[in-house]
Amino acid sequence: MANNGVVAVYGNGVLADSKKSTYAVKVGLAQMLRGGVIMDVIDAEQARIAEEAGAAAVMALERVPADIRAQGGVARMSDPQMIKDIKNAVTIPVMAKARIGHFVEAQILEAIGVDFIDESEVLTPADDQHHINKHNFHIPFVCGCRNLGEALRRVAEGSAMIRTKGEAGTGDVVEAVRHVRTVLGDIRRLQALDDDEVFTFAKQIAAPYELVRQTKQLGRLPVVNFAAGGVATPADAALMMQLGCDGVFVGSGIFKSGDPVRRARAIVQAVTHYNDPHVLAEISCGLGEAMVGINISDKKVERFAERSD
Amino acid sequence: MTQMRSEELFRHLCSDSCRCERKAEMAVGVLALQGSFKEHIVALRKLGVDAVEVRKPEQLSGLSGLIIPGGESTTMAKLAEQYKLIPALKDFGISGKPIWGTCAGLIFLADKAVGQKIGGQALLGGLDCTVHRNYFGSQLNSFETELPAPPALAEIGGSENFRAVFIRAPAIVDAGPNVEVLAALDVPSGESGASSPGNEAEEKGQKVIVAVRQGNLLATAFHPELTGDTRWHSLFLKMVPKGGKADVPVKAVEESASLIRPFTDPKDLPVFRDASFLVFE
Numbered sequence: 277m278a279n280n281g282v283v284a285v286y287g288n289g290v291l292a293d294s295k296k297s298t299y300a301v302k303v304g305l306a307q308m309l310r311g312g313v314i315m316d317v318i319d320a321e322q323a324r325i326a327e328e329a330g331a332a333a334v335m336a337l338e339r340v341p342a343d344i345r346a347q348g349g350v351a352r353m354s355d356p357q358m359i360k361d362i363k364n365a366v367t368i369p370v371m372a373k374a375r376i377g378h379f380v381e382a383q384i385l386e387a388i389g390v391d392f393i394d395e396s397e398v399l400t401p402a403d404d405q406h407h408i409n410k411h412n413f414h415i416p417f418v419c420g421c422r423n424l425g426e427a428l429r430r431v432a433e434g435s436a437m438i439r440t441k442g443e444a445g446t447g448d449v450v451e452a453v454r455h456v457r458t459v460l461g462d463i464r465r466l467q468a469l470d471d472d473e474v475f476t477f478a479k480q481i482a483a484p485y486e487l488v489r490q491t492k493q494l495g496r497l498p499v500v501n502f503a504a505g506g507v508a509t510p511a512d513a514a515l516m517m518q519l520g521c522d523g524v525f526v527g528s529g530i531f532k533s534g535d536p537v538r539r540a541r542a543i544v545q546a547v548t549h550y551n552d553p554h555v556l557a558e559i560s561c562g563l564g565e566a567m568v569g570i571n572i573s574d575k576k577v578e579r580f581a582e583r584s585d
Numbered sequence: 586m587t588q589m590r591s592e593e594l595f596r597h598l599c600s601d602s603c604r605c606e607r608k609a610e611m612a613v614g615v616l617a618l619q620g621s622f623k624e625h626i627v628a629l630r631k632l633g634v635d636a637v638e639v640r641k642p643e644q645l646s647g648l649s650g651l652i653i654p655g656g657e658s659t660t661m662a663k664l665a666e667q668y669k670l671i672p673a674l675k676d677f678g679i680s681g682k683p684i685w686g687t688c689a690g691l692i693f694l695a696d697k698a699v700g701q702k703i704g705g706q707a708l709l710g711g712l713d714c715t716v717h718r719n720y721f722g723s724q725l726n727s728f729e730t731e732l733p734a735p736p737a738l739a740e741i742g743g744s745e746n747f748r749a750v751f752i753r754a755p756a757i758v759d760a761g762p763n764v765e766v767l768a769a770l771d772v773p774s775g776e777s778g779a780s781s782p783g784n785e786a787e788e789k790g791q792k793v794i795v796a797v798r799q800g801n802l803l804a805t806a807f808h809p810e811l812t813g814d815t816r817w818h819s820l821f822l823k824m825v826p827k828g829g830k831a832d833v834p835v836k837a838v839e840e841s842a843s844l845i846r847p848f849t850d851p852k853d854l855p856v857f858r859d860a861s862f863l864v865f866e
Contacts, residue, residue: 294730299864300857301727304752304811307854308655308688311619327702330663332619332656367702367718368657369753391724391753411862414725431863490863496852498863541667548618548664549640 302416302436305369305391306500309333309437309523313513313544314502316340316527319358320365326530329540332523333369333392336362341398341445342528342567345578351399353381356388363389371418376584377403379412386415392437393417397583398444398527407584410434420504422455422581424462425481427497432484438497440521441581442505445528447569449506449515451581456503456519466492505581508533508566510546510559517550534564611649611825614639616674618664620656620689624810627853628818642673650683650825653690655752655808658718661689662706671707678711683801683824691804692716692755699758712802713761720756720793720806727752729859734816735767735796741816748814748859749795749807756806757794768796768805798824813856 295301312332317323323334338354339347353374363370369391374381376395381402385393395408397420407430410417416436421427427438440459442452462481466488469477478488490498503516504525513524524547526540533539542559549555570577613629615622617638629636629652639645651674653661665671678684678694686694693709695716721727731746739745749768760766769792795806803824809817855865 294728295859296726296728298729298857298859299862300750300811300859301729301752303854303857304750304808305724305727307621307624307811308657308752310621310623310656311617312657312660324703327659328663328704330619330660332660363723365703367700368659369724386725389723389725416724434862487863490855490865494852494855496854498855500854541663544660545664545667552640 297414299436303499305416306418306437309369309502310500311547312523313540313547314371314523314525315530315540316525317362317531320361322531322536323362323366323370325537326540327366327368329537330544331368331540333371334362334366335371335373335394335525335527336390337373340528340531341580342447342532343445344398345445345570351375353378353385353399356384359385359390360388373399374408375399376401377406377408379408382408382413382415382417386413390415394439395419395435397441397580401583404584407433410436418502420581420584421459423458423481424466424491424497425483426585427459427501428481428483428487428491431487431497431499435499437500437502439502439504439525442503442507443572443577444505444580445570446506446572446577447508447529447532447567448572449508449512450572452503452506452512452516453519455505455581456516456521459497459501460520463491463496467495506572507543508569510539510542510556510563513543513546514550514556517547523547529567532567534566539563539566611635611822612637612647613822613825614645614648614651616651616653616661616665616690618656618670619660620654621687621808621810622652622654622656623853624808625652625654625687625818628810628815631815632818632822634822641668642670645673645677648677648682650685650821651677652821653684653686653693654810655688655690658689658692659702659706661693662708666707671709674709675711678709678801681801681826683803683821684709684711685803685805685821685824686712687805687808687810688752688754691757691806692718694802694804695757698755712797712799712804713764714757714794714797714799714804715759716755717758718755719753720758721751721754724753727754730770732768732770732795737767737798738816738820741819743814743816747809747816748812749809750811751795751807752811754795754806757797757804760794760797761799763799765798766794766796767798769794811856 314333315326315331336359371392373394373396411434418437419430419435420441440455478485502523503521508529612635626636694712697715700718729750858864
């Protein structure tokens with residue numbers, strides 16, 4: 277098989293009656309990730325640690341957000357060879373990040389057969405006005421948001437999964453909490469509205485009316501919603517779940533800590549047993565140093581979350 | 586409260602005197618370590634059955650059946666091992682109570698799995714099959730299709746086909762003589778997405794098995810919980826022996842498992858139609 281088995285493409289006419297990359301198939305993978313943890317990894321070794329800890333998927337990238345902050349410069353899509361190496365090392369789904377609006381990076385990631393693309397504000401945006409038209413791709417996308425309007429604009433562009441942005445690479449959970457509470461609070465406000473008032477609400481949050489109406493009817497985002505950006509401890513992860521998220525992304529929080537193996541396993545357990553304080557207490561013991569973190573109230577800290585809207 | 590809701594549902598869904606009484610007595614567990622367990626619970630509740638999230642061994646007591654949902658099988662295996670669920674689940678299966686595995690659950694139930702991660706993973710076993718973990722390949726090769734309903738499904742009623750959603754799905758590459766094949770899929774030779782040893786068996790064949798039944802075990806490589814078609818759930822419920830009454834009141838099980846802050850429990854996702862954009866069933 278070509279490309280070390282990384283790319284596996286059916287010939288034309290195979291499975292003639294089957295439909296690939298329908299929205300149901302795209303959202304379906306996100307649904308399989310529910311109740312799970314997606315971990316940032318920078319090489320095959322870290323990917324294996326994440327898999328052994330029980331990660332539901334890994335995010336392959338060259339620098340974790342904490343290093344992107346520390347080193348500065350332009351952050352771009354990772355070397356495809358590195359992503360291929362990670363794909364070959366594990367059996368769980370592999371995600372990778374493309375810059376906002378950089379649809380060619382997304383094409384490259386699709387060509388090497390990643391399972392999910394994160395159009396991420398953690399990388400330096402390539403387009404300050406437009407996001408990728410994600411309907412043009414066979415691979416599902418996940419995008420960040422800070423409020424309901426932003427979430428539904430990304431869904432309108434074809435995103436099959438949403439994550440709240442938080443502030444990646446800080447280890448400070450305050451922004452993640454703010455964004456989750458804002459999205460879910462917006463939905464609760466929407467549900468309290470009269471149907472006649474939904475049109476104006478849609479205008480105010482700058483989201484398509486039809487998606488707003490569906491959200492009101494469902495009482496939740498119409499796609500899977502994970503939390504991200506600042507989760508560093510099992511308690512942080514369980515907090516996100518208790519606030520009402522479907523799962524958690526953990527970036528720098530694991531491999532920038534003192535004992536990544538134990539911390540990764542504990543965060544996975546915390547997401548499953550998020551409602552059981554006794555289990556949470558047990559798994560939080562003796563995890564070693566958490567990542568140092570950056571206090572987000574420091575004005576000099578760049579806000580990645582504000583890079584797109 | 587759940588009890589009340591499901592009783593209302595019975596009256597609503599089952600006006601004729603079908604199996605309501607039996608259903609009222611049964612509680613089915615869904616392994617809630619990771620994956621699409623909420624989707625299964627929604628489907629079961631549609632059928633008026635009490636569904637219970639199972640995360641710890643003691644939550645299995647009193648259940649009449651168990652569903653192992655889709656998700657990442659390695660994740661589920663790790664979490665099951667950490668909380669000593671594997672022996673409890675094995676006992677549950679040996680006691681003759683029905684277990685249904687979808688996708689990752691199928692891998693869990695198989696006696697043998699190939700294409701696993703380095704070091705392998707814990708399996709429950711019981712199903713005399715060899716499963717290929719990522720038979721169809723990566724997400725690019727995920728798909729949905731219509732398959733002919735097997736007789737067991739067709740007798741429940743509804744359309745002669747059923748919608749099957751395959752997400753990075755496994756497939757059964759070898760099944761023992763006691764295994765009843767319920768569904769198979771055409772795959773031209775040499776076209777399987779996976780290319781690891783153990784795959785030779787089906788390279789020459791044209792069909793790959795995607796749904797089986799053996800004794801008290803049911804397994805599907807696809808995800809009925811992602812569709813609005815509840816017939817697979819009905820088929821599974823038919824496997825639950827009659828008169829099986831819960832040893833423990835269902836409510837007690839639920840309360841011990843649950844919710845400190847019930848208002849934030851995420852609402853259910855819709856069932857997506859096979860369209861290129863958000864269309865619900």
